[in-house]
Amino acid sequence: MSKRDGELDKREIRLPDGRRLIFYSFPDPPRRPEPPPPATPVNPSGQERH
């Protein structure tokens, strides 16, 4: 699975008083799922229509 598909890029540090701090980085914008292409009419004969 690529990071774009869900794995997060995160880096954890400890602050001076011991608390956890996590940086989440997102170098690439997430993709909006493309809608499926419109159904193409099938020509059973395989010939072009004009």
Add this chain to the structure above:
Amino acid sequence: MSELRWHPFLEQWVITATHRQDRTMLPPADFCPLCPTVPGGFPTEVPAPSYDIVVFENKFPSLRADPPEPAVAATSVSPVQPARGICEVVVYSPNHQDSLAAMPLDRIHHLARVWKDRYLELGARDFVRYVFVFENRGEAVGVTLHHPHGQIYAFPFIPPVAEKELAASRRFHAQHGRCLQCASLADEIKDGRRIVLEGERYVAYVPFHARWPYEVTLAPREHQVSMAEWSEADMEDLSAVLKGLLQKYDALFAKPFPYMMVVHQAPTDGEDHRYAHLRFEFYTPHRAADRLKFLAGVESGAGTFINDKLAEESAAELRRVGPASVAVVRAAEKAGRA
């Protein structure tokens, strides 16, 4: 001093957290503790010159992973427990002036991925039974820092509002064989009068039973028990509906609209909660541009809300302002990038 004190009449825990009296209160923008720490500048909570989204444990937590022992002794009437849990701050943006309504959709989508990650990570702790994601926006709801941020409480118990909703959902499911939220949303869509904004996967509406003047529920059309079930497409659609809704809120009175945004979802106690249904709820204190609703005697003392607004009218007002549809939200985003 921090502990859980049992309320024997309401049968629920009260968190005592006296140290929170000292928390930072509405500092000037130059001294915002949530801004990045720039070279030579004020050292903030975030030791980096920039960031995308950052999460850290609250400096003034109500609950701690390693809490002190209670300072008072328990009795048979008044049990006491250590205030165990985790309180996190989620900073949405390095930009102090930003807001969820103004952020690019990509950033809101990233934030949803962070919420999901926190739900999974915190919920996996053995002492965490409920992960509560929320945001308080605006001084009217008690915000002490204006920088765009939300919070997460990882509770050692299921909080009472969620527990009551879960019990009702469980009973409805047992009686009718279907999810209560799915049934409620189907009713709302069929009626249509209270719908505010519809995405492909998420719907925002003023619920029939709204308690707050412009209360909105934002819920997935499909049955999802928690953020753990989110796909990328779910989060993308949620981002667009969420942004559109918040733009409508800000357009309603032509000023930043205060709200409490809370997420109700399945507990993380290891039990089967298939009857639960994830949803965002927005509690909105403004009943007019210059008038606030307060939780006064009847609400606080009797537990019965009085709503000065009809849900149908609130929804119509919200439909009239801001983006007309999710498509408009997305188109505006594309135009802004061009």
